[in-house]
Amino acid sequence: MEKENIILSVKDLVIKFKLRGDILTAIREASLDLYEGESLAIVGESGSGKSVFTKSFMGLLDGNGWIDSGSIIFEGEEISKYKREEDWIKIRGKKIAMVFQDPMTSLNPLRSIGKQVQEAVELHQGLKRDEAKKKTIEILKDVGITEPERRYRQYPHEFSGGMRQRVVIAIAIACTPKVLICDEPTTALDVTIQAQILDLLKGLKEKYKLTTIYITHDLGVVANVADRIAVMYAGDIVEIGKCEEVFYNGQHPYTWALLSSLPQLGVKGEDLFTIKGTPPNLFYEIKGDAFAPRNPRALKVDFIHKPPYFDVSPTHKAKTWILDPRSPKVEPPESIKILRAQWEVVSHG
Amino acid sequence: MIKYSIKRLLQSLFTLFIIVTIVFLLMRLLPEEGYFGASYDKLDEQQKEAILTSMGLRDPIHKQLGSFYKKLLEGDLGQSITFRPKVPVAEIIKDKIPYSLYFGLAAIGISLVAGVSLGIAMAMGKGKMWDKLGTGYVVFIRAVPAAVYFLFLQLYLTSVFKLPILFDIDKPISWILPTISMSLGGIASYAMWIRRYMVDELNKDYVKLARAKGLKGRKIMIKHVFRNAFVPMAQYLPATILFTIAGSIYIESLYSIPGMGGLLVEVIKRQDNTLVQALVLIYSSIGIVGLFLGDILMAIFDPRINLEKKGGAR
Numbered sequence: 001m002e003k004e005n006i007i008l009s010v011k012d013l014v015i016k017f018k019l020r021g022d023i024l025t026a027i028r029e030a031s032l033d034l035y036e037g038e039s040l041a042i043v044g045e046s047g048s049g050k051s052v053f054t055k056s057f058m059g060l061l062d063g064n065g066w067i068d069s070g071s072i073i074f075e076g077e078e079i080s081k082y083k084r085e086e087d088w089i090k091i092r093g094k095k096i097a098m099v100f101q102d103p104m105t106s107l108n109p110l111r112s113i114g115k116q117v118q119e120a121v122e123l124h125q126g127l128k129r130d131e132a133k134k135k136t137i138e139i140l141k142d143v144g145i146t147e148p149e150r151r152y153r154q155y156p157h158e159f160s161g162g163m164r165q166r167v168v169i170a171i172a173i174a175c176t177p178k179v180l181i182c183d184e185p186t187t188a189l190d191v192t193i194q195a196q197i198l199d200l201l202k203g204l205k206e207k208y209k210l211t212t213i214y215i216t217h218d219l220g221v222v223a224n225v226a227d228r229i230a231v232m233y234a235g236d237i238v239e240i241g242k243c244e245e246v247f248y249n250g251q252h253p254y255t256w257a258l259l260s261s262l263p264q265l266g267v268k269g270e271d272l273f274t275i276k277g278t279p280p281n282l283f284y285e286i287k288g289d290a291f292a293p294r295n296p297r298a299l300k301v302d303f304i305h306k307p308p309y310f311d312v313s314p315t316h317k318a319k320t321w322i323l324d325p326r327s328p329k330v331e332p333p334e335s336i337k338i339l340r341a342q343w344e345v346v347s348h349g
Numbered sequence: 350m351i352k353y354s355i356k357r358l359l360q361s362l363f364t365l366f367i368i369v370t371i372v373f374l375l376m377r378l379l380p381e382e383g384y385f386g387a388s389y390d391k392l393d394e395q396q397k398e399a400i401l402t403s404m405g406l407r408d409p410i411h412k413q414l415g416s417f418y419k420k421l422l423e424g425d426l427g428q429s430i431t432f433r434p435k436v437p438v439a440e441i442i443k444d445k446i447p448y449s450l451y452f453g454l455a456a457i458g459i460s461l462v463a464g465v466s467l468g469i470a471m472a473m474g475k476g477k478m479w480d481k482l483g484t485g486y487v488v489f490i491r492a493v494p495a496a497v498y499f500l501f502l503q504l505y506l507t508s509v510f511k512l513p514i515l516f517d518i519d520k521p522i523s524w525i526l527p528t529i530s531m532s533l534g535g536i537a538s539y540a541m542w543i544r545r546y547m548v549d550e551l552n553k554d555y556v557k558l559a560r561a562k563g564l565k566g567r568k569i570m571i572k573h574v575f576r577n578a579f580v581p582m583a584q585y586l587p588a589t590i591l592f593t594i595a596g597s598i599y600i601e602s603l604y605s606i607p608g609m610g611g612l613l614v615e616v617i618k619r620q621d622n623t624l625v626q627a628l629v630l631i632y633s634s635i636g637i638v639g640l641f642l643g644d645i646l647m648a649i650f651d652p653r654i655n656l657e658k659k660g661g662a663r
Contacts, residue, residue: 060561085566093563100561105554110577110651119572120562155652171562 007211008034008057008179013070013080015049015056015235024282026052028235028290029070034179034211041214041222041243043258044232047279050215053232054181056080058096059088075178093175094124099201101184103164107156113167114140114152120174136174142207143170144200162193166200173204180205181213186221198224219262223247228315231255234280234290241316248343251310251318253298254291256336265335273335289320297322297330350645353656357644361637365630372629373414376622377406383620384431404430417626426630427623432616438627442609449601449608452524453594456531460593463532464539471540472547472578473570483540490537499530499603516604527604531597535589539582546578576650583646588639595635 015027026049034040042050055061057072059082072080074095082088100106108116118136121127127135133152140148143166156164165185172180182201186194202225205212214225222229222243229246231239231254239252250256259265260273277294280286289295292302301307301321310323322330332340382389384404385397392400401407405416420427426438433441471483490498506526507514513523550556551574559569601611609628616624648654 058561060557089563089565092561098558098561100554100558102554106558108555108559108573108577109653110580111573112652119564123563157653168558171558175562 005036006033007036007075008032009071009073010053010057011071011073013053013056013072014068015052015061015065016068017062017065019064022283025068025285026065026235026282027056028286030232030236031070032230032237032240034213036178036211037209039205039212039214039225039227040230041216041226041228042230042232042237043216043219043222045217045258045275045279048232049235050232051183053235054098054183054213054215057179057181058092058098060092060098093120093172093177095177096179096181097172097175097177099165099168099172099180099182099185102188103161103168104188106168107164109156112153112155113159114154117167117170117174120171124175139170139174140167142204143167143173144196145170161189162197165189165193165197169197169200169204173208176208177210179211179213181215183215184217185214187216187218194221195224201225219258231258234286235282236290236319238291238320239318241312241318244343244346245313245316248339248346249312249316250336250339251312251316251323252291252320253295253322253330255318256332257291257295259339260333260335265338273333299327299330301327350648350656354641354645357641361641364637365633368633369626369630370414373417373622373626374410376620376625377410377413379620381406421630426627429616429624430621431619432621432624438623441624442612442627442631445607445609445612448606449610450594452527452531452597452600452606452608455524455528456535456597457590457593459528459532460535460539464536465543467536467540468543469547469570469575471544472551472574475548480544483544487537487541490533491541495534495599498533499599502526502530503603514604516606523604527600527606530603531593531600535593538589542582543575543578546581547574550574550577580647580650583650584643585640587642587646588636591635591639592632595632 010030010032012029012031013027014025014029017024017026030049030053042053044050052061052065056067057074057079059079061067067080070080071078074091079087079091082091107113114133114136117139118132121132121135121139125132125135137148137152140151145151145163145166151159156167159167165188169185180201185201186197189197198221201212204210212225214221216222226243229239229241229243230237231246231250231252233254239246239250239255241249246255247259250259257273257275261275263272266272275294280290280293287306288304289298289302289307292298295302299321305321307319307321307324309317309319311317312323321327381397381401384401384406385392398407405413408416417427426442428434429436429438429441467479467483467486470479472480474480503514503526506512512526513520515523516527517523547570556569556573559573560566564572595609598610598614600606601608602614605611609631613625613628613632616628644656648656
């Protein structure tokens with residue numbers, strides 16, 4: 001993995017929304033570096049800002065939302081400054097494409113799927129009619145649609161959920177983007193189909209040399225596809241590191257809580273672990289560590305000061321006071337200790 | 350499609366039969382003095398009886414109905430009895446059709462172009478100036494009884510712009526006001542529906558995907574949103590078009606346009622049974638054909654609609 005080349009760099013991004021006269025801060029000074037060719041997973045519970053965060057890379061925020069401060073730099077260009085539609089058109093599809101969560105609604109029901117894919121081919125590959133159609137059929141074949149010539153003329157309602165998601169992926173691929181954002185690509189699908197779609201995405205990433213971002217709350221998906229994991233909570237990335245680092249050696253109490261909630265880590269016969277409480281109200285300013293009120297191991301300082309990033313390894317960092325050398329020793333939960341024991345084996349052979 | 354059309358045709362014939370029969374019977378329930386108009390007081394009972402018998406109104410109802418349908422099957426709509434006695438109904442109506450047709454077509458053209466453009470402008474700038482103005486217009490047209498602004502237009506515009514008050518075939522300038530009046534309602538309905546359906550479509554996920562694909566706003570509007578918003582309209586478009594062409598009852602009598610709409614009001618007043626029956630037959634057929642065309646049009650636009658299979662997916 002060439003981890004040198006940063007393709008997308010987000011710095012201290014703040015995104016706000018105006019809702020019925022009140023202002024909501026959806027993203028609170030989140031920073032992220034995306035390396036060319038990598039596969040990054042952003043995990044977090046519903047409402048943590050995963051989708052909003054990535055939508056801002058394409059200028060797709062809803063009309064009542066805006067970038068308040070911070071910057072997004074893509075291939076050296078500060079795209080967070082873009083205001084006009086014409087500027088974003090240069091990014092959308094061409095550079096960054098997106099696969100949405102619900103394939104049942106993300107296709108136009110009245111146009112044949114061939115036409116919908118071809119639209120992207122004509123727009124971004126500069127091909128016309130017959131050539132574009134040939135290319136479209138090729139892409140349909142690439143995403144695993146059998147009999148693409150026949151399927152080309154069919155309409156979305158003639159496709160199953162999994163097949164529709166393949167079409168949505170085909171549209172994204174047809175744009176020939178550099179970065180592909182998959183917003184919960186398997187959440188709306190049958191479990192049996194999920195693995196197929198993930199395999200497809202992995203294959204396409206290799207074939208088209210894509211950099212991929214997965215947004216998910218399914219850690220199973222993460223383990224399957226990601227090189228790195230970013231854990232998002234209340235609009236900020238609280239921990240980021242290589243997949244194994246975050247899984248086996250998680251540092252942030254929120255990461256612990258997420259991992260402990262995995263059914264696989266539960267003890268048979270005992271209740272499954274759940275994170276108590278609800279995410280903070282984003283209409284108010286959050287003081288200290290946003291997770292502190294739900295964290296049984298919270299320190300006093302967590303309620304007063306926002307923690308900075310502490311490096312765990314050159315590739316792994318977390319925003320928690322636990323990592324501060326002055327902090328008292330905090331014992332992680334049992335399930336995390338088991339994971340750490342496995343980590344010893346994984347990292348030291 | 351053919352099987353469906355035949356089925357629909359049979360159903361339509363049955364519906365027509367019911368409508369015409371009911372109207373036929375209702376006309377027979379009207380008080381008899383209507384048949385004599387102004388001369389009612391001058392005639393004695395015997396003369397009246399003789400006239401009614403000659404009109405066939407003294408026959409038992411089932412016999413009257415039977416002979417009406419028998420003639421209808423032969424393609425004979427009968428003769429006028431009071432409006433223009435002894436003149437074939439078909440001839441009277443034939444003279445009226447061109448007026449209604451021309452005014453109707455002009456009004457449809459204006460209301461489609463203006464209404465759809467207004468609707469698109471409203472949907473694209475939702476909550477902005479055009480939307481507010483348009484909504485104001487739609488609410489006004491829908492809430493205020495049509496007679497009020499029709500009369501207002503006739504009264505004030507004719508005096509301000511020195512336009513003739515009544516229709517005159519030789520003066521094209523007298524065609525303007527009736528055409529505008531006839532379009533007002535259409536503009537409001539088309540604008541309202543287009544706006545509504547487009548706003549519905551704009552919030553759908555496939556529009557987000559189209560944006561993420563890199564399509565420009567204008568292209569999304571035309572290729573995706575407008576087309577999809579048009580489908581629910583397609584269903585009742587033929588019916589409204591046909592009805593407009595068939596003539597506006599109120600406008601035609603207001604401006605004394607010798608069209609079909611004005612005729613219907615006139616012949617009901619005069620109790621010209623055969624003419625009323627013929628006109629009702631025409632209007633109901635138009636309604637039924639309109640709805641049928643609407644369904645066909647929708648099936649053409651929307652690939653999900655299959656007119657022949659029942660139930661089916663979802």
